[in-house]
Amino acid sequence: MNNCIFCKIIDGDIPAEKIYEDDHVLAFLDIHPVNPGHTLIIPKNKNSQNIFDIELPDWEHMSRATHMLAGAITKALNADGINLRMNNREHAGQVVYHPHIHLIPRFKGDGLIDWKGNSYKEGEAQEVLSKIKNELKYV
Numbered sequence: 508m509n510n511c512i513f514c515k516i517i518d519g520d521i522p523a524e525k526i527y528e529d530d531h532v533l534a535f536l537d538i539h540p541v542n543p544g545h546t547l548i549i550p551k552n553k554n555s556q557n558i559f560d561i562e563l564p565d566w567e568h569m570s571r572a573t574h575m576l577a578g579a580i581t582k583a584l585n586a587d588g589i590n591l592r593m594n595n596r597e598h599a600g601q602v603v604y605h606p607h608i609h610l611i612p613r614f615k616g617d618g619l620i621d622w623k624g625n626s627y628k629e630g631e632a633q634e635v636l637s638k639i640k641n642e643l644k645y646v
């Protein structure tokens with residue numbers, strides 16, 4: 508965790524195209540953009556890996572920056588929309604183990620393929636709902 512690539516960007520040890528920075532978060536262009544303007548927002552704290560262990564104040568700072576940057580990126584690039592995405596753990600596509608939100612501007616006809624919706628089997632939705640509700644900590 509301490510040697511992660513994003514920690515090096517925070518420390519200025521490797522370069523990045525920085526868009527926004529404050530005491531808590533840093534936003535910079537993804538080095539392999541899905542579309543031009545593809546941006547990553549990260550917390551400056553280096554004590555977490557993903558959504559499962561990030562502290563709530565860091566998450567709130569990321570959320571605030573995401574809200575601001577989503578509008579700015581979309582307007583600046585005349586995008587038709589924007590995707591917010593966060594990969595958490597290996598099988599959800601996480602490669603860099605420092606929390607990060609992807610902001611991906613979208614353009615009409617850009618051809619990016621999104622996931623396809625499925626259907627629930629009889630009773631499956633209620634079963635899933637019940638399992639999730641049992642785990643909720645804040646209700």
Ligand code: 5GP
Pocket residue numbers: 512523524535536537538539540547593594600601602603604
């Ligand atoms: P993940 O799959 O972990 O959600 O995404 C990691 C992202 O970090 C990828 O989209 C990748 O292109 C980006 N990335 C990896 N290394 C660097 C780097 O050194 N600089 C920048 N700007 N982006 C990086």
